[in-house]
Amino acid sequence: MRLHNHSKAQNNKFRFSVFTFLFTLLFVSNITAHQQEWLMQIIYAGAGPTSAHIILYQGGVQIDDGYSTSTWTFNPSEPTWKGNVGSDVNKWFNSGDSEFDDPPPTWSIKNPGNYIVRIIYANVSDRYFAISIPSVVNQQPDFNIKYNIYDGSVTYINNNRGVTPATIVSYPWTDYSVTLKNSFNADGIMSVDYSNVSIPVGGKTETWSSPLFPRRLAAIDQQPTGINYVQRFFEWTSNLIATNTNRSINVNGGTGFYQANFKNEYNIIFQNSFSGASGGVITVNNIQHSAPYQTTLLQYDSIPATAATNPINGISYSFSHWSNGSTQGYNYYFKPNDHSTYTAYYIGKANNTNRNLHYNSSDPNQPITVIWNEHPNTYVTKYQIWRRSKYKKQATSEPVLIGTVNRGTTTFVDFDYAGTNSGFTDWILWYDVKSYFSLDATYSDDDFVLVFSDGLLQKNKAQNSANIVENKIENYPNPFNPSTVITFQIINAGYVTLKVYDNLGREIETLVNEEKNSGKYNVVFDGANLSSGIYFYRIISNGFVETKKMILTK
Numbered sequence: 001m002r003l004h005n006h007s008k009a010q011n012n013k014f015r016f017s018v019f020t021f022l023f024t025l026l027f028v029s030n031i032t033a034h035q036q037e038w039l040m041q042i043i044y045a046g047a048g049p050t051s052a053h054i055i056l057y058q059g060g061v062q063i064d065d066g067y068s069t070s071t072w073t074f075n076p077s078e079p080t081w082k083g084n085v086g087s088d089v090n091k092w093f094n095s096g097d098s099e100f101d102d103p104p105p106t107w108s109i110k111n112p113g114n115y116i117v118r119i120i121y122a123n124v125s126d127r128y129f130a131i132s133i134p135s136v137v138n139q140q141p142d143f144n145i146k147y148n149i150y151d152g153s154v155t156y157i158n159n160n161r162g163v164t165p166a167t168i169v170s171y172p173w174t175d176y177s178v179t180l181k182n183s184f185n186a187d188g189i190m191s192v193d194y195s196n197v198s199i200p201v202g203g204k205t206e207t208w209s210s211p212l213f214p215r216r217l218a219a220i221d222q223q224p225t226g227i228n229y230v231q232r233f234f235e236w237t238s239n240l241i242a243t244n245t246n247r248s249i250n251v252n253g254g255t256g257f258y259q260a261n262f263k264n265e266y267n268i269i270f271q272n273s274f275s276g277a278s279g280g281v282i283t284v285n286n287i288q289h290s291a292p293y294q295t296t297l298l299q300y301d302s303i304p305a306t307a308a309t310n311p312i313n314g315i316s317y318s319f320s321h322w323s324n325g326s327t328q329g330y331n332y333y334f335k336p337n338d339h340s341t342y343t344a345y346y347i348g349k350a351n352n353t354n355r356n357l358h359y360n361s362s363d364p365n366q367p368i369t370v371i372w373n374e375h376p377n378t379y380v381t382k383y384q385i386w387r388r389s390k391y392k393k394q395a396t397s398e399p400v401l402i403g404t405v406n407r408g409t410t411t412f413v414d415f416d417y418a419g420t421n422s423g424f425t426d427w428i429l430w431y432d433v434k435s436y437f438s439l440d441a442t443y444s445d446d447d448f449v450l451v452f453s454d455g456l457l458q459k460n461k462a463q464n465s466a467n468i469v470e471n472k473i474e475n476y477p478n479p480f481n482p483s484t485v486i487t488f489q490i491i492n493a494g495y496v497t498l499k500v501y502d503n504l505g506r507e508i509e510t511l512v513n514e515e516k517n518s519g520k521y522n523v524v525f526d527g528a529n530l531s532s533g534i535y536f537y538r539i540i541s542n543g544f545v546e547t548k549k550m551i552l553t554k
Helices: 006-034
Strands: 038-043 051-058 061-065 080-085 113-121 125-133 144-148 153-157 167-169 175-182 188-192 195-199 204-209 215-218 230-238 248-251 256-273 281-284 287-290 293-298 303-307 310-312 315-322 332-334 340-350 367-371 380-391 400-406 411-419 427-437 457-459 472-476 483-490 494-502 507-516 519-526 533-541 544-552
Touching: 125 167, 175 188, 175 195, 195 204, 230 293, 256 281, 256 303, 281 293, 303 340, 340 427, 367 427, 380 411, 400 411, 400 483, 400 519, 411 427, 472 533, 472 544, 483 494, 483 533, 507 519, 507 533
Parallel strands: 038 144, 175 256, 256 340
Antiparallel strands: 038 080, 051 061, 051 113, 113 125, 144 153, 153 167, 175 204, 188 195, 188 215, 215 248, 230 256, 256 293, 281 287, 281 303, 303 332, 310 315, 315 340, 367 411, 380 400, 380 427, 411 457, 472 483, 483 519, 494 507, 494 533, 533 544
16 A cells, blocks of 8 residues: 655645746746847947948848838947847937846847848948857857957857857948849749749849858749740850859859740650551650650750551551651651651551461362461451462472452462372472452562472373363353453464453453463453453454353452
8 A cells, every 4th residue: 555645745846836936937037038139339439430220131031120210320439339139129229228138129039040230331331240049058148249340350249149150250241133034935933042933034133132142043844824835944044154054053143144044845746657557666766665655855856766567467567658758767866846746657568477378188180279367357358379380490480370369268279280199290389378458459478388289299281282172261260259260271372362341242351462372371350340240251262262251249
């Protein structure tokens, strides 16, 4: 159990009350009464000015002015003149009032801090010095300042506050006229001593006094009202300093101007233009980006771009030209003078990535069947079938178009050649299926594939003129869409004409009009640009005349 001593507690409570009262009386009240009091003395003797004005500044702002109240009056018979400065008052007093503990009304120096004291002697000088008043650390908060008119020195007397340094020097007060301006032709802003200041279109002229230096200026990127571009700083120009590219600069004095110079910032878009597709990639400033790609560029600067080869959905797009007409696709440098969009235009060709061109296992004496996959891009609307051949040690033939089929057809039968299992033959064949990209009217590039049919091939016997015993003409397929192969054979050499007519007897196309040896021949008729209907083909050769009907269906 804890026992409580009532008398002891009462005694402790009384001691605490006495301590609190003494602390309040001796410390708090004394500091409060005196922490703003300070005394200034001006040393002067002999003939000279009879008055002085003292102005107080804090943070570059004038906070009190002796002009507006009264002046110090000098008595030539006395070498030293005094005046009190304290709290909650508004004027100076003459040298005869030097009462320290009962200060007269004067400036309101309410907080410790840094101050500028300006002393103006009429017709003689205008000088200033700086003081720094720390917090009160003892019960003697007051201090005296002695200013000597002869040498401009400033000395602290009875420095109970701990103001440092003990001795300081005054300097001439000089006003400078400084003009601040932005290069763009509009109202804007500028940072002056870490605060944004409005700068009119023609600039802003300010009067800066010597104790307020150095001043800090900083250019601010901005988009002024009425200007279509963000303004980006690039350098300062001035009659007081050399050209400076630092955004922030210090101003140490002088009368003149400071102009922040800016460049327009342009919004730039790089994009691709494909038939039947969008997006893709594009290289800007040596970095590949997804298109469209947006960036910015400063006035007078340039930026390189490279048009990349873009495969999209089975179409390989190759660069054609830029929107400004340039055909330089690699690292072409653009130098805009406004917001700009640059477009890379491309021409598309179907690629064979998914074609899988192959052949069936031909039985002996059966025609070769060419097989491929449907192209994935629906703008591929038809296919051309080409063939190359080589007989013994002869040169490989030029490519021959042997047929055209529409999208949806993925096989083609070549009746000119057949498979064999009778051993090595003298013929080698290659086939190519070219995809037609209708939007750009292009065919895929050459890509021939060698035929293997049990490893052996032979020329179709019907090809040999010695075996032709009759004149004959036919076409396959029939009906067709959009093309068909017309095959004819002639016994005797002679002049051959082969023409196509519509159902009204109008000539559509001449397919053959030349001398031919005895033999078998193929010619492709393409009806892609014709409408559906019945057409006729007619051959004339050495008395052999025959007309047959064929049907185009779409």
